[in-house]
Amino acid sequence: MxxxxxxxxxxxxxxxxxxxxxxxxxxxxxxxxxxxxWIQTTRTPRGFIFEHGPRTVRPKGVAGENTLALIEDLGLVSRVVPITHNHPAAQNRFIYVNKALYALPSSNICSVFVTQPPFTKPLISALFHDLKAPKKLLKDDSVYDFVERRLGKEIAEYAVCPLVCGICAGDAKEITVKFLMKSLFEAEQAHGSIVKGILMNAIKRKSNSPFRTKCELFKTAVKEKWNVWSLDGGLxxxxxxxxxxxxxxxxxxxxxxxxxxxxxxxxxxxxxxxxxxxxxxxxxxxxxxxxxxxxxxxxxxxxxxxxxxxPTVTVAVVNLQFEGRLLRQDAFGLLVPPSEDLPILGIVFDTCCFPKGDNTVLTVMMGGRWFEKFFGEDPTPDTLLNIAVHHVRSILHISSAPEAHNVSLLNNCIPQYxxxxxxxxxxxxxxxxxxxxxxxxxxxxxxxxxxxxxxxxxxxxxxxxxxxxxx
Ligand SMILES: Cc1cc2nc3c(=O)[nH]c(=O)nc-3n(C[C@H](O)[C@H](O)[C@H](O)COP(=O)(O)OP(=O)(O)OC[C@H]3O[C@@H](n4cnc5c(N)ncnc54)[C@H](O)[C@@H]3O)c2cc1C
CATH class of the missing domain: 3.50.50.60 (FAD/NAD(P)-binding domain)
Known part of the structure; x- marks a missing residue:
């Protein structure tokens, strides 16, 4: 057995x-x-979906294909809700810096040539930084130190720190570069530069034979350029x-x-x-x-x-439902860099991905690597709710009270690499x-x-x- x-x-x-x-x-x-x-969905009596843990899945690579094959095996294809690459939730992400919201640069190539606050230089300048910065031979490094060395401090602070918070609720100064940027780190170690590494990888990829898959759903995801997907009724x-x-x-x-x-x-x-x-x-x-x-x-x-x-970190997740469409802009949501020293990691705009009539559903993620600093050992659900509502009010200017909510305290929920x-x-x-x-x-x-x-x-x-x- x-x-x-x-x-x-x-x-x-x-x-x-x-x-x-x-x-x-x-x-x-x-x-x-x-x-x-950790996969848990509350379906409210009025039909709102409150995800306590994960909410979307990426359809990329071998692992993404494998999950879609499982979805096919289980007969769940008709329940898949994809978000395609041109959807506002795939295009727009904000960071909250110095009490203001800024759009993170999109994948549009033109955006790298313009200065987009809070960055003080166009992103293209980071590439020159990379070409000039000396290579440092290392077995491993933190993702923060690596990005600061190769692309500069602003990219490390405003792009990588919030990204790490969004993915594992962790501190980019502790998380290994191999977690998010293994191939770029290897490129630095082999070629002395990220830019050179990207070029080498592109050449290698071109020379590889085309990827073949038997999974029809994965083929659809590739053809329709899905960014992420979820399931109708919750994950x-x-x-x-x-x-x-x-x-x-x-x-x-x-x-x-x-x-x-x-x-x-x-x-x-x-x-x-x-x-x-x-x-x-x-x-x-x-x-x-x-x-x-x-x-x-x-x-x-x-x-x-x-x-x-x-190690692991604890995250508090607060789901909120408001009457009316209250968001000024459609986006996946916003992330807060740790340098802002706020108790929240980010806010997901659920009803941008999955609209639900004339309503707004948000999820506030809180704590992570800084959980104990902000909330101590055993915060009450009311404390967590009040802090979440306060930040929704101050960041998104939503002053009405939520019609429904759910507070989940997820102890030691995300391992830290x-x-x-x-x-x-x-x-x-x-x-x-x-x-x-x-x-x-x-x-x-x-x-x-x-x-x-x-x-x-x-x-x-x-x-x-x-x-x-x-x-
Ligand atoms: C807030 C949050 C948001 C996330 N968002 C995303 C997302 O959007 N997309 C994504 O892809 N991933 C996301 N993730 C990650 C994803 O949820 C996890 O990778 C996944 O759920 C982990 O599954 P698991 O089976 O490894 O572990 P778990 O879900 O932790 O399952 C382990 C099980 O073991 C049981 N157990 C523990 N001790 C014992 C014991 N002694 N005996 C028997 N059973 C025991 C536990 O009760 C539990 O049921 C998120 C995670 C969190 C916490």
Whole structure:
């Protein structure tokens, strides 16, 4: 029997791929009383969608294609709502600097030649900076230091810091450059410049054979130039549909069953769940690394130490619904650079992506790397709501009270890929291999924090397991 630990999107996908490969005995063990992990949607009585966690998925690359193939497999194609590249939500993003909103430069090539505040020079000047700046030979670097060195301080402050807040609620001064800009970092290390690296990559890409895919939905996404997509009824429809599908295929699902300890023996593992111990042939863990560390540290302290060293941050998410169309401009939303020293990370304009009559739905993201500094250890939902409403008022000039709201406190919800992360993951994988542990690692702690990465990590883990058994 195989056990999958954790019923977030990583664990559910792992069970799905095991079942697809006709694996018979699969048990999914989930600590809480629901499946889906951080993917959670509240559908209000009046039909508004409040996403507590993720809201959109990118259709790009192998991982993006893999998720769309899963959507096809699950029969969810008719529920996909794409945002194409020319939609205002794909074109417009704001940053909030010195009490004013500024549009971030668009992908339009002309925009790099003009000075767009808060930048004091046209973006093209950053490219000259890159060509002149000396190369620094490094194993790793923070994304902030890398961008400041190659493109200048303003790009690091106003473009990269807010981007990192938007993606992982983290501090660009701590997050590894390999998380967001691996190929650009490699370009600097190999060629001494980002510009040269981009040119080399473009040449390489041209010489590669064209990418072929069997996934019709991915072909549509490429043809129609989707920027992101979501699901009609909210993203939780994905884990809900996966749950029905794996239950139909007789997967054994245990809810409210936190795993308390794992002890590995040769080719086997014993799991303690709610005081009972049972054996299995292999464990696929989709738990956050810190949680897994607690379960294995007694037997494998060195591995436990590595796993528990992957930091996480806490985010508060406040969804607000207002009557009327109150936004002055359509956009995906706004981001706040950490240098503004505000408790909010950004505001998503949900009804720009997915309009809902004469209403405005916003999501305020708060805290992240700076959660404790602004909110202490245990803020009340009312405190979080008041701070969110206050900033919506001061930044977006929306003075009416929200008609409906939801406050979610997501403790330790986003792993932080700090400088040295990739080397740590290599050490973790080597430890598991060298000790022949019947353990596969899946989920957001290791090889990517987005939904696509997590689903792909589940597929890769299952495929390599099945391959090992067949050889
Ligand atoms: C606020 C927010 C916004 C996001 N926005 C986006 C977005 O727009 N697009 C995108 O692509 N990604 C986004 N993400 C990231 C995405 O949500 C995650 O990558 C993904 O949900 C992680 O899934 P997972 O299965 O790895 O982990 P989780 O969802 O954390 O699932 C792990 C599961 O393990 C269970 N568990 C823990 N301990 C135990 C135990 N001892 N025994 C048994 N079970 C246990 C937990 O209860 C949980 O259900 C966002 C994340 C957050 C928090």
């Amino acid at each position: 195989y056990v999958v630990l954790g019923g977030g999107i990583g664990g559910l996908s792992a069970v799905h791929y095991l079942k697809k490969s006709t694996w018979k005995h699969v048990k999914l063990i989930e600590a809480s009383n629901r499946l889906g992990g 939780e429809l994905l884990p809900e549909t996966l749950t029905s599908s794996i239950k139909n295929q007789q997967a054994d699902v245990l809810l409210s069953s936190p795993c308390e300890e794992i002890v590995f023996q040769t080719g086997k593992a014993s799991l303690k769940v709610r005081g009972n111990v049972f054996e299995c042939d292999h464990v696929i863990s989709s738990l956050p690394a810190k949680q897994l560390a607690l379960l294995i540290a007694k037997q494998h302290p060195e591995l436990g130490e590595e796993l528990s060293s992957i 700090v400088v040295g992360h990739h080397e740590r993951i290599e050490r973790i994988k080597t430890y598991v291999n060298n000790h022949n542990l019947p353990l596969s690692l899946v989920g957001a702690s290791y090889d990517g924090v987005g939904i696509n990465d997590v689903i792909l990590s589940a597929r890769t883990a299952v495929e390599s397991l099945i391959k090992d058994i067949q050889t």
